[in-house]
Amino acid sequence: MFAIRNSLKLVRDAALAVAAGLIFAVSALAQTDPLPSWNDTAPKAAIVSFVEKVTKEGSPDFVPESERIAVFDNDGTLWVEHPMYVQLAFALDRVKAEAPSHPEWKDTQPFKAVLESDMKALAAAGEKGLVELIMATHAGMTSDEFQKIVSEWIATARDPKFKKPYTELVYQPMLELLAYLRANGFKTFIVSGGGIEFVRPWAEKVYGxxxxxxxGxxxxxxxxxxxxxPTLFRLPQVDFIDDKAGKPVGINAHIGRRPIAAFGNSDGDLEMLQWTTMTGGTARFGMLIHHTDAEREYAYDRATEFGRLDKALDAAALNKWTVVDMKADWKQIH
Amino acid sequence: MFAIRNSLKLVRDAALAVAAGLIFAVSALAQTDPLPSWNDTAPKAAIVSFVEKVTKEGSPDFVPESERIAVFDNDGTLWVEHPMYVQLAFALDRVKAEAPSHPEWKDTQPFKAVLESDMKALAAAGEKGLVELIMATHAGMTSDEFQKIVSEWIATARDPKFKKPYTELVYQPMLELLAYLRANGFKTFIVSGGGIEFVRPWAEKVYGxxxxxxxGxxxxxxxxxxxxxPTLFRLPQVDFIDDKAGKPVGINAHIGRRPIAAFGNSDGDLEMLQWTTMTGGTARFGMLIHHTDAEREYAYDRATEFGRLDKALDAAALNKWTVVDMKADWKQIH
Structure with missing residues (x-):
């Protein structure tokens, strides 16, 4: 009897020793920096402080895991959006690839402009021209076929400046942020002005x-x-535009609860950040990525042709959203 | 040196003993029946066989966790839909509650019929009348306000036959099935013909x-x-009808990949089951709940007034979908 009790004690002590070892290993892991590509400036501190307070049980700002919803714009927030949206580059490439089956395109705008790489004429075609391009290249096939087209294109297309696949032009600090939030029980969503079916085929592999x-x-x-x-056929009709005031609508339709953190980079994200943060009382986090690094990426904001970070920048000051100065706050970009 | 090595061995042996104990405890748990409210008839065997083959690594039918998507109709599949859809009972109650602010309703159909509980006149108002009732009771407030109205109603309303809250009239075998699938790495979705914002306020608590x-x-x-x-205001305009051929469209819009299992109970679920199962090659599962139990619940199918299980029943035979005979296959209903 004594022998058995003694053995049990031995087993218990050994198990405790193993457990202590595990706890030590876990603490050591926790102490490695989860955001190594962020400089030790204010934005990083703001992120860590927010995550710590909403995950600390018993804290007045504690948020249960099921409500830790974080939403991210895609273009310019998670990956490059210059010199044109990646999805527009896709549409232009598709027009070129499909041109042999559409002889009429060489005399019809905006297709003519695309085939002749006449960016001035393309710009002159305006939003109406853009919608025509999107419909001609994104509709008229099944959803499975479109997914295959996108997957093949994204695997082979190269960014004109960096000469790399677009999926390598995602922002390393944002990948770390996505992983850090998920490690803290957040569910991360993309809320893109771009096409939902354009982002889905590669978002899992690239962003998790x-x-x-x-x-989208x-x-x-x-x-x-x-x-x-059974097939789903893609029709040349706009269903939903997930931009500006559309973003809260898209968030509500797909997620059904209000996020507690939102990340954007332009006026297209203004309403999403308002919807997320302006709720009174509970802890919320809003962040804008400001492209300030002409050397490592691009520099643009309210003043440039691509400058759509205008009203959102004013609102950031008003609502205490964190503004990331890419040049100063990011150690590494890609 | 020898002493240290010996201590290490002791710790390792003890840790192995602890691990063995844990494995034993886990196996014991796994052997308790995960579907106790299902009789040991063909449907239960079919479910278990499907789940085992798609979760067994190395099996030709193995499906990675991220692709284990299961979709469930709500009305008649997860909870009672007789003598009328629960959401219609909600709309009728809302008309009565709001009537004091709408004196014109007592002389206007279909509101007059509701206020006078004249079900014949209500039926005569048809689908047009139904849409009018839905718009009058589901629009004209913010999404937050609507969520509050639904939550308060569902907590207090009672089913006329069972005299119980509707959330107690969910099917126990289906709750077990949802839990069993989730325990096996499935992500479970509701795909309802009913309103998405009517289901969301209570689905997490009731169905997980x-x-x-x-x-929806x-x-x-x-x-x-x-x-x-910032608010989202509900407009009296239909956005999307998630029924029949709309279900695959809704699934694609919200989930973005094809489910591997689908559960329904009516012709409204036909296309969802086709979209899920008719893909060739890979393992898929389709199930229809057939309401055959007049004593414990209701009996209805192709022949009754509520009989919308007609084309889907033919398709079940053709596509080898599992048909649940409620009376024979379910040990317990609620």
């Missing part, structure tokens, strides 16, 4: 964000059973 | 399904900032 956590603009689809095979 | 995993019909919302406070 599954298709069901991508919100969409065209209408229709269920059909040609030859008895 | 968070708002972001609810797909919707009305349009608009972002507004009255008095500087």
């Amino acid at each position: 964000i599954p298709p069901e956590q991508v919100v 603009s969409s065209i209408k689809t229709q269920f059909e059973m040609p030859d008895g095979t | 399904i968070p708002p972001e995993q609810v797909v 019909s919707s009305i349009k919302t608009q972002f507004e900032m009255p008095d500087g406070t």
